[in-house]
Amino acid sequence: MYQKRVILHTDIGGDIDDFWALVMLLRQSAWLKLEMILTDTWNAVARAAVCEKILAGTGFEQTVLIGAGIQDDDREITHGEWIRGYDMSRYPGRFRKDGVVAMIELIEASPEPVTLISIGPATSLAEALRIAPGIAGKVHFVGMFGSINRRYDGGTGAEFEFNVKQDIPACRKIFTTPWLSFVNTPLDTCAAVVLEGEFFRRIAESDDPLLRKLMECNACFLKYQAGGKDVPAPRRTTLLCDTVAIHLASSRRFLHMEILKLRVTDQGLTVRDDISGTPVDTALSWTDLEGFKRFLTDTLTARNSDSRTQERE
Template sequence: MGAQHRIILDTDIGSDVDDALALALIFGSPEAELLGVTTVYGDTLLRARLAKRFGKLSGRDIAVYQGIASPKSGREVWWPGHEGSLHEGLPQEIIESEDAVAYLVREVANHPGEIDVMAIGPLTNIAAALEADPAFERNLRHLWIMGGAFGTGETEHNFRSDDQAARTVFASSLNITVTGLEVTRQVEMRRDQLELIAAAGPLGEALDADIRQWWAFWNEEWNVPHDPITVLTLLRPELFEVSTPGTVAITCDGDSAGLSTFTPDPEGRVRCVTTIDAQAVANEISTRIVKAGRLLHDVETP
């Protein structure tokens, strides 16, 4: 049986470790066909090379496209500085020559109604694709977003980093499911899960090192797997409940820039994830990432 979902992952991989975890989860999901990866926000060439490297660690030669570095909002990029530092020889990784926005527009136009985009970073590339081709919003099957913090009064990193792009995306007629912080924070990754992942071949070892680096950066020994949770809203929808249709407004001024507000509207095309089976989701994340890491390991071990 072939893959049920054709996915493009749009990511700011390399800062928060959860982007790498989301990519690994897709590798361990036989029902998902990863068509390509597009990178966004900051040093998108480094991010692209890092995504390519994670593909190789799992035995896959994935197509990776460098996206837009500077937010549409003009806000300064948040850059911790550790991105890719544990991965030697990244400049040797060869990525696609086509830029990410052109790829998104072309691939979606070539397969109208068939492709899901998983956007787990700032929405700069997605907004640019909408502006580059008016047909993009009707050609894309569905957009799955990690972003926002609905009903909390907080601003979340992805929307805050490019509030203008987020406003453009939510003003479109795209079919959108969005997973906010109020949902993702119900799941934590701790040492027991990390031990499982670390034992799963070269991919697991690399993820283990990156997770420990991220923990050290925050002086913590746990993290929230925001992005893998968002991927599972597509792959395992029965583990989640979503709202009725509505619209999302994005504040673009002052200290509240990036604030997201959901308003129910039967004519709306946005649904927010509202409820999560936290334990089942946590187990699914570990199981799929371990599976991705062991696929290559099992092939290479006689």
């Protein structure tokens, strides 16, 4: 089976959906070969430590390079408690503090195009493009950016989306770069993904070591949101926006796609602009949202996903 070479760009250690997205990506190693994780936004080194702790003991620590992006500051991340006392020097895998340079080197050395999945503010990606603009010609870009017709709460209308608003100039750079291809899930589709009921129970009650780590991180995030107070065991997930970007790296199944000409405004809104916008293959609505939730649950709970047969489109 053909494996796409993948780089994951993430602000993991912020909202919890990055954790769910990473586990989903690891479970699809039969067709998505994760080669690097580039962490970004504020304390990129702490976010890299989170990735190390997740990968440790999974076997992926031997094959996946972890790189820290631009280190803006050392502020506490939402999962600071989970990595407290963790010693990065004892990680058995590869870590590069100069993650932007490491990503450029990986892309330039690749004999084939690389799929870059971005599920966080694009600060370090914009820096990579400044240093080596030619890498765009070797990259299929998949992102989770913006809001066109739907808000976080499901209401109608555009809204400021975090990955765009956090670094507007960097996101505008992403939207004006000539990638080999550009696929994106805005809030219109990804903000509808929540697992509850049997889907959530299958994950929460699993004894799978990777899912136990996921549930630990989920609990840590909820406690952080509650101001450090213990919270009851959840019965559902929060929004799992980033999982849709992982899915789009290999499939359009369950989704209605449209080529839209999009532009990021100075204020940070993602708008249609048929004159100066960039054509983006956009996941604008669902054809089978329940089907995707089932697929996501099956993917997360499959210990040996390489042997699992799943139709790809």
